[in-house]
Amino acid sequence: MLSKENTGLIITDIQGKLAGLVHDSEAVVSNCEKLIKGAEVLGLPIIWLEQNPDKLGSTVDELSILLADQSPISKFTFDACEEPQFMEAVRKANVDTWLICGIEAHICVYQTALHLQQLGFKVQLVCDSVSSRTFANKNLAITKLVNRGIDVSGVEMCLYELVKDCRAVEFKKILTLIK
Template sequence: MTLVAKVKESESVKTREDEMLTRENTGLIVVDIQGKLAGLVQDSARLIVNTTLLIKGVKALNLPILWLEQNPEKLGGTVPEIASALSPNRPIPKYTFDACGAEAFIQAVQESNITKWLVCGIEAHICVYQTVLSLLELGHEVELVCDCVSSRTTFNKELAIAKLTSKGAGMTGLEMCLYELVADCRAAEFKEILRLIK
């Protein structure tokens, strides 16, 4: 191996700390779980339960949350269970499928000083896909919480996940990300996280 190749290899190696979600570097983005559409996506009941638990876990860990609603005047508000879990946060309305087209969202992302975003919501192949792609292009790290995203068809959910992971997004799950964030069974928040996902 040449010296140049060795240097390039060492530059590309990330430490475990670089790879892990931490409370200092992680936030949550909740995308458009609204109105009738929320009931039409695949396994909608499970999506709503899992997302509610994810939000409660993230709040217990005191992480920032950005809450999005697509064209709420036409599509309706966020489903009550999730809206209640998100309170007292307020939704950011958007009209472009890509949330990065909304100035208020971009401003909230910049002000958060967060480098890694967990993303959940619907639809995986439209608003989630376009928003995650733009966040990646802006230099953020993104992990899809795969049991907290959905589309009207399984094919479209799987397509979105496959395409986003090929472009650099990571994958995680509800339990995986919360345990990664709490990190230590002696942490004050551990019992609350355990109670939520037991």
């Protein structure tokens, strides 16, 4: 079970034109908005990534506005774990479990999730908050990650798992996000 005391969120490369080209892009961005807002309500550490922003563009406005109090970590490797600044942020977060969302599911999300797992972290792929340019590649990523022991969740499922109790202070805010 997820616990807000030891869980963080990684937002992977939801940038520029590519964000609009992925399968079901509007739903993915909307779900990532809910996930970010929920993580903030629950006090989770958030790490925000951008792949080669000079070429791919910056994070979409809907998300960058929510993340305005921090800066993205730029990377050029598909696997964010190869970026020292990312690994420093992961260590500073002091959690052992990471929710991961973003694009593209079969490239950057996939490689980062696997590497985090190899480093001993628990990883949950938030499947309604990831995508690729094709639905087939999204499904391929989910299948391969599941086969390698990565857990799969959804926005609503993980947020309710983190809040745990309808009497919790955060519950009403989470409920409002989900509705």
